[in-house]
Amino acid sequence: MATQGVLAPFVHFSILDKILDLAKANSLWPMTFGLACCSIEMMGTGASRFDMARFGAEVFRPSPRQSDLMIVAGTINKKMAPAIQTLYDQMPEPKWVLALGNCAISGGPFKFEGQYGIVEGAGKLFPVDVVIPGCPPRPEALLEGIMKLEEKITGKRRWPVVTPPPLPGPSAAGKNCPLSPEAEPAGEGSTEKSQ
């Protein structure tokens, strides 16, 4: 938030601010668009097994004027970047951005020396609030990301964090495993989810 001329308040003056924040956090309407494979995972999150509707976040609005949350779900290639930038600019404040998947965080598997096709992460285009690592992240991770965003807006967490049980097998510690969450370039408020 507070990116395009609308300044965030320094101090929370009263209980009113808290109520407004609570309302905003509980009615995050995402924009309907997906860029690559991660968006399938986003659709899965809206469907019956995971059901984003529980948190009031299932109202996928097709028009950027009516949406609060941009879920960048997938690879941003250079041809698509201006369109996404326009969509972001068209959203009225307050707005938030969730980068879903490694591609939207840093370019993911398409980032290599001399690549010319993709933008290496949504952060190169506009500010990102919460990043969700994974290729693709599981629907639970997206739900966790939405809860992180709610935490960021209201300052309170909805439920206590669940620590996943240790994985069976030699990579249980997760230190030497190349797929462990530590291998991801985790940003501020990133989610730690086992794959």
Place this chain on the structure above:
Amino acid sequence: MLSYLNYLNDTMPCLMAILRLIVCIVCILAFVGLNAAYLVWLERKLAGRIQRRIGPKEVGPFGLLQPLADGIKLMTKQLFLPDGIDRILYLLAPMLVMTTAFMCFVTIPFGEGLVARELDLGLLAIFAFASINVLGLLLGAWASRNKYSMISSARVVSQNVAYEIPMLLVVASLLMVTGTLNLHDIVAEQAGGFWNWNVLRLNASPLMPVAFLIFFVCTLAETNRTPFDLAEAESELVAGSFTEYGSMGFGLFFMGEYANMVVGSTLISILFLGGWNCPFGIFPGPHWLFLKLYALISTVMWIRWTFPRTTFYGLLNLSWKVLIPIALVNLLITGALVKVF
């Protein structure tokens, strides 16, 4: 209390008239506002159930605070005026949609004497206001200078013209049977039991159930509900008429849609399903009207989440090639029967 009111009525009729006016306005505003907010909640819950989901449940008990959260969020969002719009019309259009929905409730009776203003031409007034609603959508779409909105506005107008005709033809045939435009009298004629309801008045016209079906389909189309929501076809037209509307402008359009749904369902239950009469002739009262009203609204939602959207040609063909001929035949047969018997 009542004697005191009577005394006031005798001494200061003007004051009582003003008091009544204020009470009516507040009641209508509250009824429409609450309905528009909580029907959205109901729709999201029903959609969840139909798709084997739970629907909103975390915001308040059973997600009951969800409409409140949505409302506050919509109001606190930046009020954004896009470049190159017609400012006056852009700001006027959502209000027009909502106001006409409010105005429809002025003449709708909810029970014996439970009406803001009883008119002899009540039904006509409702149809007049309901057709201004289309103008609101058209103005909003036209003023916002967006190509998707323009396409949508053309669709809205042709769709509403196409479905207004069979609707009014059916109503004309109904009026031949009832002989009055006063909604109170129409309900009073249907008292006694479900066999007296207009939908089953087969002795007056054997095509009454068909008339009811046509009226129901036309209501679906007039309120832009799926399978006829071509004005807001997300897959083709972004968000149709209100693509450029954010914050509460969009909220008003959204609420207007649900308010119009309530108007349509109330009209169906008053015209065809006996209004506030009990199906078995005992304990008539407003509760029966509300029962029928919400059953109809749930059916409309059920249809929305079950059927896919039609094509635009399918929509127009249904009206011009199927509904209008049947409505005309219905009109002829009813007229002949009324004349003969």
